[in-house]
Amino acid sequence: MLRTARLILACLMFTLSLIPARAQDSIDIVLQLAPRPMPTAVMVESGTRLELYFSSLKQGGLGLLRLAGDGIEVPSLDFLGRERRFFQVEDDAWYALLIVDMNASPGLRQLTVRADRGLEEIGFRRDIRVDSGRFIxxxxxxxxxxxxxxxxxxxxxxxxxxxxxxxxxxxxxxxxxxxxxxxxxxxxxxxxxxxxxxxxxxxxxxxxxxxxxxxxxxxxxxxxxxxxxxxxxxxxxxxxxxxxxxxxxxxxxxxxxxxxxxxxxxxxxxxxxxxxxxxxxxxxxxxxxxxxxxxxxxxxxxxxxxxxx
Ligand SMILES: [Zn+2]
The missing domain is CATH 2.70.70.10 (Glucose Permease (Domain IIA))
Incomplete structure (x- = not known):
């Protein structure tokens, strides 16, 4: 059984080695399309999900937010005194980059996310930890x-x-x-x-x-x-x-x-x-x-x- 498996593997490796360089390049490109990772935090409000893809942010750092749910219209966020719009990715959800200026003070900072869904307004609030950038x-x-x-x-x-x-x-x-x-x-x-x-x-x-x-x-x-x-x-x-x-x-x-x-x-x-x-x-x-x-x-x-x- 093991010998058969080894033989199949050897044949497979040999066949792969015969694939011309261009075809191998396209295989590499496919492998780079990583699936969306697991969020580090999820908040749910009236069927709308806010997902965070970081646990804390450093001075000068950035992280990703995802907002998913039916019928969401022009969501926005407030963080470190700035309002930012989300961008929409077709057949997926709304996303935003959460950014921290390199001069922002370390500590807990409030993130607010707002979205309209029909006549309903949905809101999320969460404290985000800003850490020192440990700059030299x-x-x-x-x-x-x-x-x-x-x-x-x-x-x-x-x-x-x-x-x-x-x-x-x-x-x-x-x-x-x-x-x-x-x-x-x-x-x-x-x-x-x-x-x-x-x-x-x-x-x-x-x-x-x-x-x-x-x-x-x-x-x-x-x-x-x-x-x-x-x-x-x-x-x-x-x-x-x-x-x-x-x-x-x-x-x-x-x-x-x-x-x-x-x-x-x-x-x-x-x-x-x-x-x-x-x-x-x-x-x-x-x-x-x-x-x-x-x-x-x-x-x-x-x-x-x-x-x-
Ligand atoms: Zn330089």
């Missing part, structure tokens, strides 16, 4: 020819410009079933949220992740979407911003070359540019960011998150 402190020296970029006014102007660039997102997610991945695989050289002291004086925050990347390393789109910006910025240097819908953007900075233009649709994993050392940078590397509704968040959270599409 780093000191950096910029080369003399770029020291002029250590300037609060230049930094404020760039944030204002990025606020504009990242405020045009549509109401539907543009990512595909694979969700988000890393823009390249390499060692982290500086984490998200670090408190930084530049050139012995100016204090700032690290709004993304830095990864080791020799000059001209290919940089991949973290998810599918549309190019919102592809041009030089003063601090971030040559940059690409991708709009992934529902207020979610990724940004790739200090590039030596950009391969995309504004308005262009991009696929997950597509090469959007090459790493470099442009802007306020002290050596070739990739700096990448996640921006959701004007908040700079920990991009690794969205890579780890199961997302509907």
């Amino acid at each position: 402190l780093q000191e950096f020296d910029l080369p003399a020819d770029r020291a002029y970029l250590v300037d609060r006014a230049i930094e404020a102007a760039e944030f204002a410009r990025l606020d504009e660039i990242t405020s045009e997102s549509g109401p539907e997610p543009l990512w595909d079933a694979g969700g988000f991945g890393l823009p390249l695989e390499s060692e982290t050289t500086s984490p998200f949220g670090a408190f930084r002291v530049l050139n012995d004086g100016v204090e700032t925050r690290h709004t993304g992740w830095d990864q080791r990347a020799p000059n001209a390393t290919p940089v991949h789109a973290m998810a599918s979407g549309r190019v919102a910006f592809a041009a030089p910025l003063e601090i971030r240097g040559d940059s690409v911003v991708i709009d992934h819908g529902v207020g979610v953007y990724t940004l790739y900075a200090h590039l030596s070359e950009t391969n995309v233009t504004q308005g262009q649709a991009v696929d997950a994993g597509q090469i959007i540019g090459l790493s470099g050392n442009s802007g306020r940078s002290s050596g070739p590397h990739l700096h990448w960011e996640l921006i959701v509704e004007g908040h700079w968040l920990n991009g690794l959270d969205i890579v780890a998150l199961w997302l509907p599409s």
Whole structure:
């Protein structure tokens, strides 16, 4: 019996090895379509379910909410003093990303969810724990020819410009079933949220992740979407911003070359540019960011998150 099973397995392995590379690629893609995980908490009110897919959130973190039930109309949530809309996924339910600014105070914070169902109004309330992001402190020296970029006014102007660039997102997610991945695989050289002291004086925050990347390393789109910006910025240097819908953007900075233009649709994993050392940078590397509704968040959270599409 065991011998027969082994023989069948051996034949199966042999047959699989004969499948051409392209067919194997499509098998890989199917395997990446992970089913929705179990929620960590469920609340039910008049037949409407609110599901949470996290137990607590860190400063700069994000989590997923799902609202399911018949006839729900334009649900919204209130959290940390901001109102957010849910987005609808056809044949499934309503979803929302719950986001925590990196400067939010740790502690219990109230989440309120409201939805209309016909003439009835449904409401949920729950305390969400916000934990410390455990951000580190780093000191950096910029080369003399770029020291002029250590300037609060230049930094404020760039944030204002990025606020504009990242405020045009549509109401539907543009990512595909694979969700988000890393823009390249390499060692982290500086984490998200670090408190930084530049050139012995100016204090700032690290709004993304830095990864080791020799000059001209290919940089991949973290998810599918549309190019919102592809041009030089003063601090971030040559940059690409991708709009992934529902207020979610990724940004790739200090590039030596950009391969995309504004308005262009991009696929997950597509090469959007090459790493470099442009802007306020002290050596070739990739700096990448996640921006959701004007908040700079920990991009690794969205890579780890199961997302509907
Ligand atoms: Zn950086």
